[in-house]
Amino acid sequence: MKETLEIIGQIFLLMGSFSLLTAAIGLLRMPDVYNRVQTGTKASTLGAILSFIGLALMTYENWVEINWVGRFAVLVVFIILTNPVSSHVLMRAAYAMKIPLSKLTTVDKLREDINNKIVEEPKDE
Amino acid sequence: MKIKNIFVSFLVIMIGWMLLTWSLDMSSVLLGIGISLALSIVLCNSCTLFNEINLTPKAFAYFFWYIIVFMIELVKANIDVTRRVLSPSMPINPGIVKVETTLKSKMARLILANSITLTPGTFTIEINDDAMYIHWIDVESEDVEGATNAIVRKFEKLLEVMYG
Amino acid sequence: MDNIVIYISIAMLMATLLAGLIRFVKGPSVVDRVVAFDSMTVTSLVMIGVIAFLSNRAIYLDVAVVYGFLSFLGVVIVAKYIQGGL
CATH class of the missing domain: 4.10.860 (DNA Excision Repair, Uvrb; Chain A)
Incomplete structure (x- = not known):
């Protein structure tokens, strides 16, 4: 039973590190800022969550005396709450700076609607 | 209240x-x-953060069901993005599409936008009334209807129960 | 032999940090650098967790919580600044 927990935890940790590595490779390879934000911040969210779950499972020996699980749970909830907010703010800043989209982009409904005066330019009040 | x-x-x-x-x-x-x-x-004497939440057993059940659905979507989308990043030709097809939501509550819209942002491949840039502008790494359909069906519907029908 | 999985994952995390650093140095715009910084921060949070596990001290995780909070604040403030709202 205990060895099973440890092996499951190690598998989770490996999957998490691999996901983080994928995020970094995406950060290097993607053509423009928007796609880099996409792959760079979101794959790393899942990677961090999986790694923390794995590490929490691997510390099964002293779950009762020492507070491992609670701290890892707080970290996971914290990352789930803050990561979309910070990456969304970054993406809006990139759009407000008018950094051009890559040549692969097919459609930009937001620019069309800004030109048609349906929405305002994203900037601060 | x-x-x-x-x-x-x-x-x-x-x-x-x-x-x-x-x-x-x-x-x-x-x-x-x-x-x-x-x-x-x-x-919280004057905040209105949790005003619109439903405190019924059905809403709690839907909350846990929402977490499960969200986790499944997260893993599926991550596998998809991993495949795109690692394949040598990098088959991406990005674009910004417009979707529409029927949710009224502010908190529900916040959760919806954050869920869309957390699933890799889709990313909320701007919210304006009912319309949300989403950066999509692989555009399947450019019109509002198709994009709404592909991105928003699966989360929306659960959130409608939680936030009346 | 017991810890070989942990060493493999530490190697992967180091490679992640290196890739983030390359993007941080190279990145054409400010937003690229901030994204690289954010990704490196999440990686270091995981690294702190691994180190806490290796040295068997749960108290190190508090450092990770505070570090994550400060980095979130930093990213949001820098984004607001380059957007012109600060």
Whole structure:
């Protein structure tokens, strides 16, 4: 039973590190800022969550005396709450700076609607 | 109205206290209850953060079901993005599409936007009334209807139950 | 032999940090650098968790919580600044 927990935890940790590595490779390879934000911040969210779950499972020996699980749970909830907010703010800043989209982009409904005066330019009040 | 607000924020702060202290001593739990009660009364006296939540058993069941659906979507989308990043030709097809939501509550819209942002491949840039502008790494359909069906519907029908 | 999985994952995390650093140095715009910084921060949070596990001290995780909070604040403030709202 205990060895099973440890092996499951190690598998989770490996999957998490691999996901983080994928995020970094995406950060290097993607053509423009928007796609880099996409792959760079979101794959790393899942990677961090999986790694923390794995590490929490691997510390099964002293779950009762020492507070491992609670701290890892707080970290996971914290990352789930803050990561979309910070990456969304970054993406809006990139759009407000008018950094051009890559040549692969097919459609930009937001620019069309800004030109048609349906929405305002994203900037601060 | 106000009681519900204070109660929900009390629960959130108390769960955080219990997770961080990790002890079931009488003194520690009582101290936690006192601090959480004081904080939730002081901080949430005028906030409207949890006003629109439904506190029924059905909403709780849908909350857990939502978490499960969200996790499945997260893993599926991650596998998809991993495949795109690692394949040598990098088959991406990005674009910004417009979707529409029928949710009215602010909190539900916040959760919807954050869920869309957390699933890799889709990313909320701007919200304007009912319209949301989403950066999509692989555009399947450019019109509003198709994009709404592909991105928003699966989360929306669960959130409608939780936030009346 | 017991810890070989942990060493493999530490190697992967180091490679992640290196890739983030390359993007941080190279990145054409400010937003690229901030994204690289954010990704490196999440990686270091995981690294702190691994170190806490290896040295068997749960108290190190508190450092990770505070570090994550400060980094979130930093990213949001820098984004607001380059957007012109600060």
